[in-house]
Amino acid sequence: MATYLYRCTSHGETEVVRPIGSAPPTWSCPVCQSECARVFVPPMLSLxxxxxxxxxxxxxxxxxxxxVVTSLPTQGARRRTPMAPPNPAYQRLPRP
Structure with missing residues (x-):
């Protein structure tokens, strides 16, 4: 089950618990019965x-x-070429 958030223009936000993927784009407000639009919020990033x-x-x-990059990287930051794999059959293949 997932918690979906809907916002009524008069009464604020309402949370609705529904199965994942079954949330309609609108929901009726529990107070005034008007249509509430769904609000998309980020997932629980606190975890x-x-x-x-x-x-x-x-x-x-x-x-x-x-x-914005203002200078070139230092000379010590060079890319290392990958080592050959331990399998002898792969050692004959060209390296990138």
Whole structure:
């Protein structure tokens, strides 16, 4: 079961518990019986690791204010070529 959020213009938000994927686009308000529009909210990110939450926040910020590179990377940061796999049959294949 999933919790879906609907917003009434007069009475605020209403939570509705339904099976996953069966939420209608509108729901009737329990107070005034008018149509409420569904509100899309992010999943429960409080249970996610902090590195994941930080990456999501950085991705959202990049839409409005992307990070700009001002200098070349340092000389010590070189790419290492991957080692050959331990299987001898694969050692004859060309490396990237």
């Amino acid at each position: 996610a690791p902090s590195r994941l939450v930080a990456a999501i926040d950085r991705a959202e910020r990049s839409a409005d204010a992307p990070e």
